[in-house]
Every structure is written in structure tokens, then in C-alpha cells.
Amino acid sequence: MLPERVYAALEDVVGKENITASKEDLLCYSYDATNTTFMPDAVLFPATAVEVSRVVEIANTEKFGLIPRGAGTGFTGGSLAVFGGVVLSTERMKSVIEIDEENLTAVVEPGVITWEFQQDVEAVGLFYPPDPTSKKTSTIGGNIAECAGGPRAVKYGVTRDYILGLEVVLPTGEIISTGTSTMKGVVGYDLTRLMAGSEGTLGIITKATLRLIPKPEKVITMLVSFLDVAAAAAAVSDIIAARIMPSTLELIDAFSIKCIEEYDPERLKNVGALLIIEVDGISEAADKAAERVEEVCGSAGATGFETATDKHDVKNLWKARRSISPALFKLKPNKINEDVVVPRSRIMELMTGLERIGTERRLIIACFGHAGDGNIHMNIMYDRNNIDEATNADMAVKEAFELTLSLGGTISGEHGVGTTKAKYLDMELGPVEVALMQRLKSMFDPNNILNPGKIFSGSASDKKVPAPAF
Amino acid sequence: MLPERVYAALEDVVGKENITASKEDLLCYSYDATNTTFMPDAVLFPATAVEVSRVVEIANTEKFGLIPRGAGTGFTGGSLAVFGGVVLSTERMKSVIEIDEENLTAVVEPGVITWEFQQDVEAVGLFYPPDPTSKKTSTIGGNIAECAGGPRAVKYGVTRDYILGLEVVLPTGEIISTGTSTMKGVVGYDLTRLMAGSEGTLGIITKATLRLIPKPEKVITMLVSFLDVAAAAAAVSDIIAARIMPSTLELIDAFSIKCIEEYDPERLKNVGALLIIEVDGISEAADKAAERVEEVCGSAGATGFETATDKHDVKNLWKARRSISPALFKLKPNKINEDVVVPRSRIMELMTGLERIGTERRLIIACFGHAGDGNIHMNIMYDRNNIDEATNADMAVKEAFELTLSLGGTISGEHGVGTTKAKYLDMELGPVEVALMQRLKSMFDPNNILNPGKIFSGSASDKKVPAPAF
Numbered sequence: 001m002l003p004e005r006v007y008a009a010l011e012d013v014v015g016k017e018n019i020t021a022s023k024e025d026l027l028c029y030s031y032d033a034t035n036t037t038f039m040p041d042a043v044l045f046p047a048t049a050v051e052v053s054r055v056v057e058i059a060n061t062e063k064f065g066l067i068p069r070g071a072g073t074g075f076t077g078g079s080l081a082v083f084g085g086v087v088l089s090t091e092r093m094k095s096v097i098e099i100d101e102e103n104l105t106a107v108v109e110p111g112v113i114t115w116e117f118q119q120d121v122e123a124v125g126l127f128y129p130p131d132p133t134s135k136k137t138s139t140i141g142g143n144i145a146e147c148a149g150g151p152r153a154v155k156y157g158v159t160r161d162y163i164l165g166l167e168v169v170l171p172t173g174e175i176i177s178t179g180t181s182t183m184k185g186v187v188g189y190d191l192t193r194l195m196a197g198s199e200g201t202l203g204i205i206t207k208a209t210l211r212l213i214p215k216p217e218k219v220i221t222m223l224v225s226f227l228d229v230a231a232a233a234a235a236v237s238d239i240i241a242a243r244i245m246p247s248t249l250e251l252i253d254a255f256s257i258k259c260i261e262e263y264d265p266e267r268l269k270n271v272g273a274l275l276i277i278e279v280d281g282i283s284e285a286a287d288k289a290a291e292r293v294e295e296v297c298g299s300a301g302a303t304g305f306e307t308a309t310d311k312h313d314v315k316n317l318w319k320a321r322r323s324i325s326p327a328l329f330k331l332k333p334n335k336i337n338e339d340v341v342v343p344r345s346r347i348m349e350l351m352t353g354l355e356r357i358g359t360e361r362r363l364i365i366a367c368f369g370h371a372g373d374g375n376i377h378m379n380i381m382y383d384r385n386n387i388d389e390a391t392n393a394d395m396a397v398k399e400a401f402e403l404t405l406s407l408g409g410t411i412s413g414e415h416g417v418g419t420t421k422a423k424y425l426d427m428e429l430g431p432v433e434v435a436l437m438q439r440l441k442s443m444f445d446p447n448n449i450l451n452p453g454k455i456f457s458g459s460a461s462d463k464k465v466p467a468p469a470f
Numbered sequence: 471m472l473p474e475r476v477y478a479a480l481e482d483v484v485g486k487e488n489i490t491a492s493k494e495d496l497l498c499y500s501y502d503a504t505n506t507t508f509m510p511d512a513v514l515f516p517a518t519a520v521e522v523s524r525v526v527e528i529a530n531t532e533k534f535g536l537i538p539r540g541a542g543t544g545f546t547g548g549s550l551a552v553f554g555g556v557v558l559s560t561e562r563m564k565s566v567i568e569i570d571e572e573n574l575t576a577v578v579e580p581g582v583i584t585w586e587f588q589q590d591v592e593a594v595g596l597f598y599p600p601d602p603t604s605k606k607t608s609t610i611g612g613n614i615a616e617c618a619g620g621p622r623a624v625k626y627g628v629t630r631d632y633i634l635g636l637e638v639v640l641p642t643g644e645i646i647s648t649g650t651s652t653m654k655g656v657v658g659y660d661l662t663r664l665m666a667g668s669e670g671t672l673g674i675i676t677k678a679t680l681r682l683i684p685k686p687e688k689v690i691t692m693l694v695s696f697l698d699v700a701a702a703a704a705a706v707s708d709i710i711a712a713r714i715m716p717s718t719l720e721l722i723d724a725f726s727i728k729c730i731e732e733y734d735p736e737r738l739k740n741v742g743a744l745l746i747i748e749v750d751g752i753s754e755a756a757d758k759a760a761e762r763v764e765e766v767c768g769s770a771g772a773t774g775f776e777t778a779t780d781k782h783d784v785k786n787l788w789k790a791r792r793s794i795s796p797a798l799f800k801l802k803p804n805k806i807n808e809d810v811v812v813p814r815s816r817i818m819e820l821m822t823g824l825e826r827i828g829t830e831r832r833l834i835i836a837c838f839g840h841a842g843d844g845n846i847h848m849n850i851m852y853d854r855n856n857i858d859e860a861t862n863a864d865m866a867v868k869e870a871f872e873l874t875l876s877l878g879g880t881i882s883g884e885h886g887v888g889t890t891k892a893k894y895l896d897m898e899l900g901p902v903e904v905a906l907m908q909r910l911k912s913m914f915d916p917n918n919i920l921n922p923g924k925i926f927s928g929s930a931s932d933k934k935v936p937a938p939a940f
Binding site for chain 1 (some may be wrong): 570628651754755758909
């Protein structure tokens with residue numbers, strides 16, 4: 001529990017109605033998508049950068065951890081108070097300050113919900129591509145902190161690629177501006193992108209200037225069936241190798257298909273894997289790309305090819321895709337979700353390798369995700385109360401990471417390291433790289449106030465995590 | 471001069487034929503595009519990251535500055551030995567190690583010439599967009615260190631956007647890997663983009679993994695004439711506001727037009743400003759975009775509109791564009807070239823403001839550049855031996871930066887800070903931001919070995935520049 005002195009100091013900054021330590025409230029800020037819970041000591045709802053800065057100063061004086069939190073949809077525990085401390089929610093900082101239609105830029109506060117922002121910009125013919133599957137709930141601030149991706153990253157890139165500048169409160173309390181409002185800028189070091197994907201450990205984002213692009217004139221959505229996942233994975237490689245640039249190229253394996261809500265047994269009979277493919281651009285370009293996708297998929301052995309003919313169809317298709325992740329719990333009560341990435345030509349090896357690991361470990365490993373950029377979400381399903389299954393699940397994660405790295409890949413494409421991947425950090429990064437990153441963290445945050453226990457918690461920095469003051 | 475002991479130690483690393491301290495050789499590595507010269511104490515040509523690492527270790531032991539150098543085409547003195555020291559040329563590290571046609575990636579050494587690499591990838595139907603005007607000479611390593619842009623940045627982004635991973639020798643000698651070989655990756659802090667644009671002050675790039683995209687099927691190049699620069703600038707804003715995404719949108723003012731080689735007085739009669747506009751994509755998309763560009767330019771008062779009909783035409787047009795910068799010396803013997811950027815809707819205000827400054831200071835300020843992303847190359851022409859002109863030129867730079875910043879812009883879009891902009895750094899960045907960047911520099915390079923005197927030389931870090939040991 002927070003000492004009264006600290007509570008009063010924080011209350012003085014944000015106001016009585018914007019701080020809570022009631023058990024019911026704390027519970028609401030104790031979880032994320034990892035299915036684990038850690039109770040914070042308090043939750044704060046500051047409204048401005050100045051308030052955030054004053055809170056950070058108190059945290060440095062009193063030496064407690066501050067955990068920035070958007071919507072808490074992360075898959076790696078980035079917003080969890082693993083050592084207690086105070087959760088700093090950006091919920092009240094939710095203004096779209098400006099959409100500049102002449103310059104194709106926008107200025108937003110961190111608590112803006114990504115999907116709502118996208119609706120706003122699309123209403124004026126503009127487009128903000130990053131589309132994490134959580135977008136209907138997750139926030140721009142959280143997306144930036146994690147460098148979120150999504151299905152459209154294959155063509156449009158990730159959150160990092162749409163940030164022009166940031167306002168950030170440093171872990172030592174100073175408010176800084178990074179980057180520019182312009183399309184280009186190379187004055188000084190790139191602090192903007194150092195913040196992107198830093199998982200709330202180097203600063204708290206209080207404002208972002210984002211780059212927008214014209215909204216594509218036409219989008220064509222296709223659903224392509226294959227007998228098995230190997231054939232679908234081969235089609236993914238063939239599409240990329242054929243120099244087609246789809247705006248989305250999603251793969252869904254058989255386990256995942258079975259979990260889709262509204263699962264239509266008749267329609268999906270004998271379907272061992274699906275690709276959802278979107279192409280976009282001006283009308284003629286989209287049509288031409290769709291034709292070429294159909295050709296390549298045909299040659300790769302597709303057994304079915306449908307084009308979504310109206311908005312309703314498309315909406316249902318994506319609803320089904322988004323439903324996979326939660327629906328997997330039909331298979332088993334617990335899930336380990338990892339978002340590995342391999343070079344696109346190695347997807348087939350990854351998928352067959354994961355199948356082998358699943359068989360050997362007697363586990364269901366359901367795979368789906370952004371195959372177009374080699375980013376597969378592998379979901380190891382197990383029962384936590386079954387010690388044998390839990391042990392095998394743990395071993396399967398390690399084996400899957402070994403496989404991924406042996407194929408030239410990375411253990412996280414968009415979810416980050418957080419707490420869940422921290423113990424595997426050394427598998428991908430060398431000791432010199434980890435030490436350099438830890439020196440960076442220490443330089444920014446000498447008291448280790450900001451989001452302690454994340455990224456490096458499995459390594460030497462463990463020792464530096466402050467004992468919660470209360 | 472290098473002490474014999476040091477020379478021998480360096481020779482031992484790179485071999486006798488790959489080190490020189492002869493005056494003739496040093497002269498060749500004493501200049502860049504800033505038209506100033508600084509003689510280094512020696513020039514080294516290492517061939518591998520291990521050699522670079524050993525050289526860096528010697529520099530730390532003997533405390534002398536190391537200045538990494540690509541082709542020396544920079545406009546801000548980034549590759550100059552302003553305090554003496556040893557130039558480390560990447561000339562011998564010029565292998566294209568791999569072009570992976572399946573995964574649309576390439577691995578190159580830093581000394582690869584950008585244009586040659588582009589020819590290689592285009593030969594297999596792929597595309598590496600970053601195209602600094604120096605591309606026929608400049609290197610990938612130099613482009614990364616400066617985060618080079620170019621005409622195509624308006625659609626395709628800058629060098630930073632095409633780097634997946636790097637091999638870097640740190641200023642303390644360790645060889646690190648950053649980033650991934652995959653399209654996505656968020657494991658740990660983004661050291662890749664921290665290196666991009668760090669102007670050789672945080673590390674020496676020894677290898678880069680680059681992202682490629684499919685080569686556009688068709689490119690249409692248009693030359694559009696206007697009565698004056700205000701009309702052309704308005705057309706630029708109109709094109710962006712009309713949601714057209716040209717692949718190039720270059721503006722050339724009247725002074726620059728006069729300097730173009732092969733200047734055709736008949737053809738360019740009454741032309742006060744030109745736009746070179748390119749659109750690309752699949753054939754139908756390019757055609758449609760070109761039509762829309764013609765419409766918008768017509769409404770904006772274009773007095774002439776030509777489409778380059780064959781490759782020869784296009785080549786000549788770009789040759790003329792590239793010839794402007796050197797040809798400006800026809801006007802005056804000295805030039806200050808600055809690459810300011812403003813939001814695209816403010817280009818007209820920038821151009822008219824620069825015209826006013828030129829009139830008031832009795833100087834020719836010739837402007838051209840990447841108007842599509844708001845990045846204008848302003849060239850203040852003067853005679854260094856005329857004290858009055860030289861003083862006015864200096865004042866004009868400051869006034870132009872004040873104007874740029876008042877319009878929401880930045881003082882450098884792609885050239886970097888180097889030495890020439892260092893004294894203006896504080897105009898754009900606040901003291902907290904500069905101090906943070908200096909702490910970063912000190913953390914990476916405690917002995918200030920790497921490229922001393924750059925970025926921060928006008929500020930507090932001056933004191934930290936090591937006295938050359940010899």
C-alpha cells in the first residue's frame with residue numbers, strides 16, 4: 001500500500017478524483033492479455049505532460065516504480081506492475097489535437113484509441129495504416145511504446161514508420177520534444193525511434209505527431225483455401241517472390257480455423273489452411289494485383305478462392321480473424337502467445353518445425369498471423385494445472401525460439417519483450433548488445449523508476465529493480 | 471603528424487599498403503562538399519569489421535580522433551578531420567554480399583556506391599528507393615550515417631526506412647549487431663535507427679541489411695513551368711492536398727534555372743519556376759496519377775506542361791537537375807547550402823521569405839529541391855573575399871533558419887548537422903534535448919574518439935574534444 005504521504009503528494013498533482021487505491025479499481029489495472037495479474041499500489045490518471053512530469057519527480061524522490069498503461073492489451077506484460085508501484089494510465093489524455101489535411105499529419109494525445117483515430121482520418125480521405133489486432137481497444141501511446149504492427153505492415157510498415165515527433169516525459173522528469181512536424185528531419189540523434197518500441201522504459205509519451213497518407217481508393221479482400229499449411233506457406237513465398245505487394249497477407253492454420261466463431265463446417269470442409277489477402281491502391285492497380293494473386297495461388301495449389309464482394313462480407317471476415325485469439329481458449333484453458341518472425345522464404349520451415357514441436361511435446365500449437373512479413377503468432381495451448389503440459393509448454397517455447405533464430409528470425413515482431421520474453425532475451429541478443437541497452441536504460445533512468453522489470457528482468461538488471469517502497 | 475609508434479600499430483592492423491600519411495594522399499581526404507579543407511594526420515583503409523575494431527582500440531589507447539568517411543560528398547563537414555586525427559575510409563569494404571530475391575533484402579558493406587547497388591537490384595526487378603543527388607558517388611555507409619534522403623523520399627521515405635539491421639563497431643571497439651534480417655523486429659531498443667543519422671559519432675557501420683521493394687512497373691516524368699516560384703509552391707501544396715502521392719516532386723527556382731547546363735533560353739523563356747514531377751506504380755496507376763497532376767497544375771496556373779517521352783529525355787532532365795548544385799558557382803565563387811524543411815503547406819511562405827532575405831542582404835539565394843516533402847535546398851551565393859557579402863551571407867543563414875523554425879520546420883532534412891550547422895543546433899533543439907544527446911554521445915564514446923567536433927561542436931561539448939595527440 002502507498003504511504004499516506006505519497007498518496008497525498010500524487011493526489012495534489014492529479015486531483016482527488018484521478019487517483020485510486022481501492023481494491024476494485026486496482027484489480028481493473030492488474031491484468032493484460034498475458035492472463036497474469038499483478039496488483040499495483042495505486043492508479044493515476046494525469047491529464048497533461050506537466051502532471052506526468054510532477055508524478056515522475058515524486059517517483060524519483062520516493063523511489064517507487066511507475067508503470068505507464070494505455071489500454072492494457074499487450075501480450076508480454078508491458079503494462080503490468082510486476083513489482084507493485086503506481087500504474088500511470090493515459091486514459092484521460094485522449095484528444096485528437098489536430099488533423100492537418102493540407103500537410104497529411106495529425107497530433108494526438110497518447111490515450112487516443114487507434115481505431116477511433118483511424119475512423120477520424122478516413123472520414124477526410126486520409127489513412128493511418130498501423131492496425132494491431134487490438135486496435136478497437138488499444139491506444140496510440142501503447143502502440144508507439146510497443147512499436148505495434150498488424151496485418152497491413154507487410155505493405156505499409158509499423159507504428160515506428162508513422163511517427164514524426166513525440167513529446168515525452170523522461171524518467172528523470174524533464175519534458176522533451178523529439179523529431180519534427182515535417183516529413184524529414186535529421187537534426188541530432190533519432191530519439192523518436194529510440195522511444196518507439198522502448199516499452200515504456202525510457203519515457204512516457206504525452207503527445208505524438210503522426211504521418212498520414214492518402215486513403216487507398218480500393219481494397220480487395222480475398223479468402224484462399226489450401227489443403228495444408230505447407231501449401232499456404234509456399235503460396236506466401238510465391239506471392240512475395242512474384243513482386244506482388246499485398247496490403248495484407250494473413251495465414252490461418254487448421255487449429256485456428258476450427259476456433260473461428262461462426263465456423264461454417266460445410267464451407268471449410270477439407271480446408272487445412274487459409275490465407276486472407278488484401279490488395280489496395282487505385283482501382284485499376286487493385287484489380288490487377290488481385291488477378292495476379294489468384295494466378296499465383298492457383299499455381300501454388302489453392303483449393304478455393306473467394307473474393308469478398310461487399311463491405312459486410314469483409315467486415316465478417318476480419319471479425320472472424322480477430323476472434324481467433326480469444327477463441328483458442330475453446331481448445332485449452334491456457335495459452336502462450338508468441339509472435340516470432342522469420343524471413344518470408346522460411347515460413348514453411350517454421351510452420352512444419354512448429355508442427356513437429358507440437359507433436360513431440362503433445363501440445364496443440366495453433367498458428368496464424370502476418371505471414372506476408374514472416375510474422376507468425378504461435379499459440380501454445382495447455383492447462384496450467386497439468387504440470388506435465390505446463391512443463392512441455394515451457395520447453396516448446398524455448399524450442400520454437402531456437403527454431404526461429406536458426407532460420408534467421410527474431411523472437412518478437414510486434415509484441416515486444418516485456419516480462420514474458422525477458423528470460424529469452426539472451427537467446428537473440430549478444431551480451432555486448434544487452435549490456436549496451438542496459439547502459440542506455442541506466443542513463444535515461446538512473447533510479448530505475450520507469451516500468452521496472454521489463455525487457456531485462458531475466459538478466460543482470462534484475463538486481464537494479466527497486467524494492468517497492470511500500 | 472602521427473607518431474611513428476601509432477603509425478606502426480595502425481599499419482600492423484591494415485597492412486602497409488592500406489595506410490598513408492603522404493601529403494598528396496591526405497589532400498584527397500581533406501575536403502567534402504562544404505568547400506573547406508582540413509588535413510588529417512593519416513588515412514586508413516581497413517577491410518573488415520575486425521580491423522576497424524582494432525583501429526578503434528588503438529585510437530582509445532592513444533587518444534586520437536577517428537573520422538569515418540564514405541565518399542566525402544557531405545554538405546555539413548561530417549567526414550572532415552576538423553581537429554586532425556585519422557580518416558577511416560570505407561573504400562575497400564565495397565561488396566554487395568547478397569541480394570535475396572525471395573525475401574527482398576540485401577546485405578552490403580558500407581563502401582558500396584548507392585547508384586551501383588541500385589543498378590544491381592533493379593537488374594533483378596527490385597528497387598532501393600533512397601536516392602540522394604550524390605548517389606553516383608556516395609556510399610550506402612555514408613547514406614546511413616547521414617540518413618540521406620533524395621527526390622524519391624516524398625513517396626518512399628529516407629535511408630532510415632530501408633535499414634533492417636546493421637553491424638557496427640562501437641566507439642569503444644566492440645562489434646555489435648543491431649536489428650534483424652526480417653521485416654519486423656522489436657527485441658530491445660532500436661539501435662539501428664539510433665545509428666542512422668548519427669553522423670559517424672556513435673559507431674562505424676561495417677555491414678547493413680537493407681529492405682528492398684518491387685520495382686515500379688512504370689515511371690512518368692513531367693516538367694511543369696510556372697511564371698514564378700509562388701505559383702509553383704502553391705501547386706506543390708495543391709498536389710499534396712489533392713491526395714496525389716508523386717514519387718518525386720522537385721521545385722527549381724529562377725536562379726537555379728539560369729544555372730542549368732544546356733540551359734535552353736528559348737524553351738525556358740518566361741519560366742520563373744519549374745516542377746519536376748514523377749509518378750509511378752503499375753502502368754494504369756501511373757497514367758491516372760499523371761492525368762491528375764496535369765489537372766491540378768493547370769488549375770494552379772502552370773504555363774507549360776511536358777511529359778518526358780523517352781528514357782533519353784528523362785536522363786537529360788535529371789542530369790540537368792543534378793547539375794544545378796555545382797553550376798551555381800557560375801553566379802558567385804562561394805556557396806552556403808542549407809537543406810531546410812517546412813510543412814508542405816508553408817513552402818510558399820518559405821520561398822517568399824527567402825526572397826525577401828536575399829533582397830535585404832543583397833545576396834542571390836537560389837532555391838531548388840524536394841518540395842514534395844517540404845525540403846528546400848537554399849543556396850546563398852557570395853564571395854568569401856568580400857567581407858560585406860560574407861557577413862551578410864552569415865546573417866542570411868541565421869535569418870533563414872529563424873524563418874524556417876517559425877514556420878514549424880527544421881534546419882536540416884537530410885544533410886545533418888556536422889560542423890556547419892553545429893552553431894545553430896540550439897536554435898532548433900532545447901537545452902534538455904541537447905544535454906540528453908550529449909549524454910548519449912558520452913555513454914557511447916567516453917573518450918570522444920569518434921568524429922570529434924561534429925553535431926555539438928558549437929555547444930558545451932567543445933570542451934570535450936580531445937587535443938589531437940600529434
